[in-house]
Amino acid sequence: MRPTLVLFVKEPRPGRVKTRLGRDIGMVEAAWWFRHQTARLIRAMARDRRWRTVLAVAPDTALGSRAWPSGVARWPQGPGDLGARMARALSAFGPGPVAIVGADVPGVSPAVVAEALAMARGGRAVLGPATDGGYWLVAVPHGGRLPAGLFEGVRWSGPHALTDTEATLGRLGPARLAAVLSDVDNAVDLPRRARWAAG
Numbered sequence: 001m002r003p004t005l006v007l008f009v010k011e012p013r014p015g016r017v018k019t020r021l022g023r024d025i026g027m028v029e030a031a032w033w034f035r036h037q038t039a040r041l042i043r044a045m046a047r048d049r050r051w052r053t054v055l056a057v058a059p060d061t062a063l064g065s066r067a068w069p070s071g072v073a074r075w076p077q078g079p080g081d082l083g084a085r086m087a088r089a090l091s092a093f094g095p096g097p098v099a100i101v102g103a104d105v106p107g108v109s110p111a112v113v114a115e116a117l118a119m120a121r122g123g124r125a126v127l128g129p130a131t132d133g134g135y136w137l138v139a140v141p142h143g144g145r146l147p148a149g150l151f152e153g154v155r156w157s158g159p160h161a162l163t164d165t166e167a168t169l170g171r172l173g174p175a176r177l178a179a180v181l182s183d184v185d186n187a188v189d190l191p192r193r194a195r196w197a198a199g
Contacts, residue, residue, distance in 0.1 A: 001095060001096030001097075002050075002051060002052055002096060003050070003051045003052070003096045003097040003098065003099065003117045003120075003121075004051060004052045004053075004054060004093040004094070004096065004097075004098045004099070004143065005045055005051045005052070005053050005054070005098075005099050005101065005113060005117075006054050006055075006056050006075070006089050006090075006093065006098065006099065006100045006101070007038075007041060007042065007045060007053065007054070007055050007056065007100075007101055007103055008056050008058075008077070008085075008086075008089075008100060008101070008102050008103060009038050009042075009055050009056065009057055009058070009068065009103045010034070010057075010058045010059075010062075010103070011057070011058070011059065011062035011065050011067055012031045012032075012034045012035035012038065012067055013031060014027040014028045014030070014031040015027045015031075016031075017030070017031055017034050018030040018031065018033065018034045018104065018184070018185075020185050020186050021033065021034075021184060021185060021186055021187065021189075021190075023186075024186050024187035025187050025190075033184070033190070034103070034104065035067060037103065037104060037106060037184070038067070038068070038103045039068075040106075041101075041103055041105075041108060042055070042068060042069060042072060043069075044108075044109070044110055045101075045110065045113065046069070046071070046072045048110045048113075048114075050110075050114055050117070051099075051113070051117060052073070053072055053073070054072070054073045054074070054075050054093065055068055055072055055073065055074045055075065056075050056076075056077045056085070056089050056100070057074050057075065057076055057077060058076075058077040058085075059077075060076035060077065060078060063076055075089070075092065077089070081156065082151075082156050083150070083151025083152065083154050083156070084151070086100055086138065086151060087146060087150050087151050090138075090140050090143055090146055090150075091143060091144050091146055092143065092144075093143040093144075094142055094143020094144045094145075095142055095143060095144060095145075096142070096143070097117050097120040097121055097139060097140065097141055097142070097143075098120075098139065098140055098142075098143035099113060099116055099117055099120065099126075099137055099138070099139035099140075100137065100138050100139070101113065101128075101136060101137050102136050102137075102183060104183045104184045104185075105130075105136040105181050105182070105183045105184075106182075106184065106191050107179070107181040107182065108136065108137075108181065112128070112137075112177065112179045113137070115177065115179075116128060116137055116139045116177055117139060119139070119175055119177075120139040120140060120141045121141060122141070123141050123172075124141065124172055124173050124174060124175045125138065125139065125140050125141070125169045125172035125173070125174045125175070126138070126139040126140075126174065126175050126176070126177060127139075127162060127165065127166065127174055127175070127176050127177070128176075128177045128179060128180075128181065129162055129176055129177065129180045129181075130162070130180065130181060130182060130183055131180055131181070131182045132159065132182070132183070132185070133158065133159030133160060133161060133162055133163075134156075134157070134158075134159075134161040134162055134183070135161065135162045135165065136181050136183055137177065138165070140172065141172070147168065147169060147170040147171060147172060148170075149168055149170075150168050150169070151165060151168055152168055153167075153168070154168065
C-alpha cells in the first residue's frame with residue numbers, strides 16, 4: 001500500500017505566517033522565506049514516487065492559493081489546535097502509512113522521510129525529534145486507525161511537545177528517528193545563507 005506524506009503548509013502572507021521570525025527580520029521577509037522554503041520542500045517531496053504527497057492547507061480559504069504548485073493535491077486543515085488538525089489529517093489518509101511533516105524545517109530530505117515511513121510499516125508510530133523539544137515529523141502505520149486521545153494534553157510550542165506526544169501514542173509504541181532537525185522560529189534558526197540574505 002502506497003504511503004501518504006502530508007505537508008502542513010500555511011498561506012505565506014505577511015503578518016499571518018512565521019510571526020516570531022517576522023519580529024526579527026520583518027514580516028514581509030519572513031513570509032518570503034517561508035514561501036521559498038515551502039516551495040523547495042514541495043518540489044523535493046512531490047517528485048518522489050515512493051509516496052503520495054498532499055498539502056494540508058491553512059487557512060481553509062487558501063485551498064485555491066497560487067502560492068503552491070497546482071499539480072499537488074490539497075486538503076483543508078480545518079479548525080482546532082495543532083493536535084486536532086494533525087489527528088484529522090492522519091485519519092483522513094490511508095489505509096497505508098501516513099506521515100506529517102512541518103513546512104518550516106530546512107533539513108528535511110526524501111531519504112529521512114523514506115526512513116520514517118519504512119519504520120512505520122513495522123507497526124509503530126515514528127517521531128522526528130526537533131532541537132527545541134518538539135518534533136518535525138509524525139508517522140503512523142495505518143491512517144484511520146489511531147489511538148483514542150491522540151495528541152490530547154500536548155503542550156505545543158515548548159520543550160515538552162515530543163515527550164507529551166509519545167505519551168498519547170499508546171499501543172503504537174513510538175520510535176524516534178536518529179535525525180534531530182531544527183525548525184525556524186526566529187532569526188537565529190535561519191540557515192546561514194538565509195540569515196545573511198535577511199541581514
